[in-house]
Amino acid sequence: MSLIKQLWIAIIVIVLLAFGSSFFISAYQTKNYLAEQLQVKNIDNATGMALTLSQMEKDLTTIELMLAAQFDTGYYRRIALKDVAGNIVTEFSLTAQPVNAPDWFISLLNFEIKPGIAQVQDGWQRFGSIELESQTDYSLVALWQITKDLALGFLIIAMGCGITGSILLNRVRRPLNQVVYHAEALGNRQFITSDEPATFELKRLVVAMNRLTGRVRLMLEQERKQLDQLQRQYELDPVTSAFNRAYCASWLEGYFNNSERSEIKSVFLLRVTNLQGINLQLGRSETDNWLRLLVNTVQQYHGVRLVSRLNGSDFFVVSDQVTTTSSMCEQLLGQLNTECLLDSNHTTAPLLLVGLSLDAMSSRQQTLSQLDAMLVEVESAPPLQSKTLQQPQPYDTLADATAWLKAIKQAIDADRIMPKLYPVQRRDGSLLHQEAMLRLNINDEWLSAGQILGWARRYQFTSQLDSAMLNRALGQLSADNSLQLALNISDQTLTTVAVHYQLLTLLQTVPKSVCQRLSLEFDERLVIKHQLLFISFASALKALGVSVGLQKCGYAINDIQDLEKLGIDYLKIDAAIVLRYQTSEAAKLLAGLIKLAHTLSLLVIAEGVVSVEDINGLHQLGFDGLTGPGIA
Template identity: 35%
Template sequence: MSLIKQLWIAIAIVTLIALGGSLVVSTLSARHYLEQQLQVKNLDNATSLALSLSQMPKDAVTVELQISAQFDAGHYRLIRLTSPTGEVLAEREYSGVLDGAPEWFISLIPIEPHAGVAQVQDGWRQFGTLTLESHQRYAYAALWQGTLQLLGWFALGGVLTGLIGTLIIRHITRPLGRVVEQAEAIGGRRFVTTPEPSTREFRSVVRAMNTLSERVRAILAEESRRLEQLRRQTQQDEMTGLLNRGQFLNQLDSALSRDDAHAAGTLLLARVGDLAELNQRVGRGATDRLLRDLAQQLAGLAGGNANWEAGRMNGSDFALLAPGREDAGELAHELARKLHDTLDAHLNDVRVALPVAATNYAAGENRSQVLARADGALATAEQAGDRSLRVESGGTHAPYPDLQSWRAALLSAIERDGVRLGAYPVVANDGRLLHDEAPIRVLLDGIWQPAGFFMPHAARLGVMPRFDIAVVHAALRAIAHDGRERGINVSAESLRDANFRGELFSLLQADPATAKRLWLEVPEYGALRHLAEFRTLCVALQPLGCRVGIEHVGAHFGELGDLHELGLDYVKIDAAIVRGIDSNAGNQAFLRGLCMIAHSLGLMTIAEGVSSAAEQKALPGLGIDGMTGPAVREGAAA
């Protein structure tokens, strides 16, 4: 119940109590006063009439006429003249009803004044006794009107008091709205702070809540720093800061299993020739500085692009993984130029071999195939010269020769309802189905193609928002058909598209019951690059009941500093961390810390790309709440 309602109830109770007490006191006082006045009137009128009768002839007609005249001239209930023996000589009595007030009021508050009594003389002899009673109906009418007026004034006073009190309470409790918003935000796992109000009681509450939010923020920041430090220790090469071989291969496996706009890409390898001889000629310190500068060039190239990763495969070999970039030749020439310039800047008088190789890859390829192709290209480049470059074509052959053909085919698939969803179970640790992951499938040339086949071209053409809206339509239809919850991806391109967000909100608002069974997830790089738009999406979708999460969470989780303000429901851990988790102690520690931070924010943690029973068995002990991947089946507990 609101404070305003409680105020009105309190005012009503106080008004009723005051009214009741006032009515009792004033009514009893008025009744006593009216009884006294009627009693005095009865006595005065009886004395006056008795004096008149004493001076008049005592025949029955004259006496009767005098009493009738007096009765008709005044407001009397009874005038009676009795002889000394008790015989009634004359009598007039009002036989009507009391109409000055309601019957219940008359019965509740009786007015009973004493009758006026006087003696009538006939000379020196007593003629009779005169009894006179005035009528009470006018007294009741006056008492009733006074009671109604008092009730009206109290009602008016109560209403005015309530209105004034409401305005005062609203003014006083204006800061309470911000307190409520902050409390709701904390309840929604958004630890925000608000300015302290001037009201002392509210100020202490807001200060305590701000302290709580700041403390949680500080704890999360500290844990994120520790997690990042642990990640560097377990996943990065100590000297160069690039990913070590094991983690880089995990990233390659994850890239080959993607089914979004970054499903295809390029793998590049570079090798510093004869590293042992270089150590002898220029010294270990100079060689280490050179390797660090080469690594910095690779890291700089990777850091400016989403999902790109650079790694050190061994002492002399470096690798760059570029998802979403398929022009391998152009990228290889850019990388070779940067690396060769770095060599020349360090070693003016020493010629060092540094061949570069590149190959394309496509979604669904085997890691060994891609690595074999890249290693073969690097070996060919080494044989061709000390700073040669070799590009090996690979991946799936494109069915369309140019982007315009791709555009026509993709838009035709949307317009002709050539879009459907797959279904891969996402289950809790006890085997309970959380939702079906629903990747898009598109009909191209009579074949249903997976997302990784066409998404890179859709992203390049700028039509991703149209495909994502088609996915939302398909997911809502599927949920309405079988009632199973669905999880769909929202691309970074759609996230920053205002038209897409508006159409998405309209679709979900039009069917709130179905919207509550929808899981929406955005890739980590999309949430990082478009944090403002992602926050807008989260705030807008929260009242609709659908769940919002981040997928492919991994190395950049610590950069989501404002994660606690978004009100998310879950995160999906990238397959690069999950791969081989049963035997990788470093990734186990990192995943355990990541899950601890997520759980402190109330987030569910789901592992992606679970490919073996050993991984499935190890994940719950590390804090994972659910999982999906080739090894996961609905109803099978981990």
């Protein structure tokens, strides 16, 4: 229960106790006062009537007429004259009449008045006694009216107190909500700062939380600087800030070791022709600036995921297959010829570009050898600038893109979708979760994500696949209470707000206990490009109990602004770094990444673990979990 509700309950209880006690005390005091007045009236009237009768002739008829006349005034319920022996000589009484008041009120506050008794004399002798009881119905009706007026007054005062309390609580609510939001953010590993409220106790609390946030940010900044220095020292080309040859080799090894590829990649080898002559023509400084422009142009091209400098003049480029390899080669070369010209006298840039699809290759050595051979062929046939390797489609039954899209839609509509599970293991050997990889049945054959996503991406159909996978995963989680799953989320899903609402609505249809066993993972590069969208989506997912993680993490982690505000639960480090953990350079980088993540209380998971022998070494580095071909 929220603090505001507790305050409201406390205020209501206090008001009810105060008004209730005042109400009943006032009602009983009024009743006692009226009862006292009625008792005095009974005694006074009985005494007066006895005095009158004592002075009269003791004729019974005359006495009865006098008592009847007195009774008929309507102020009495009973008048009785008794003789000396206590026998009733004459009596007048009124039958019970309905009273205009509720029964519960009558039973609770009914009057019990003793009759007034006085002695009647006959000279010096005692004639008898007279008993008189006044009518109480009028007093009961009057008491009921007073009580109603009192209750109405209390109700009006209570409403006024409620309005005043609401205004005061709203003034308290604003800083209190701010403190609650700050505390929830800290609980979700989002280290934010808040303005200090005027309330003294809340101010002390906010100051303490802001101080904690400041310390965490200072530690993060220090860790980031150290990580950035290590990255620039060991993994990046000092001139262009592209990755170096070692990273390229490691990335290729990780790609071919991974049997469950999310999609097919295209790779290119870009060569600067006559780099020595360019250096003599422009000078070293201008040449370096031109090389940086070249690398930046390639990195900004749609679909490019990696640029690595193999040597002085050769650059290795990895791209998602958003189009055919040949189309991308032509388009990329055309953009480079436009933006990277050395001077206006040339119509093309001094560049050669060759490419192929990695699906046609089987190893790192074969890939680099094939690219080198293609580059030699292009160099020997000027003015040829580019060449691509034509290879068969990975699944050539549906060669037409439109047929692919139709087949994918039919498979989803027929629920021919199945996740293939790969374990993620904790340090103690227990299961953290299982990665659910897409399998789709087309023409009675189960196809992997790598065979499907390239086609789906061309028609922007990946979000529908994400929705179908999530729906299937929720069904499995609901059926098996011990199952924990992690799903990869595509770039189209992350960048489309309408899809966010669709997935959140789907998650709201299942109990929170099911959502708590689900993790959604996003590529690090996507989070960098769409950080605000990610923070909004991740916050909504966390509110439903879903865990959120980043996959393929590594050197770009420093490019994420305010990492502490993302609210993520774990990082999965890219296999391109993990595979080289035995080298001192990669070990330092991994240790820096792990320390940065642990500062934010994040789990760190190594991707691409190949052999059982690597498990102990990676655990010694500080990894909290492992996944890959070597994890059974």
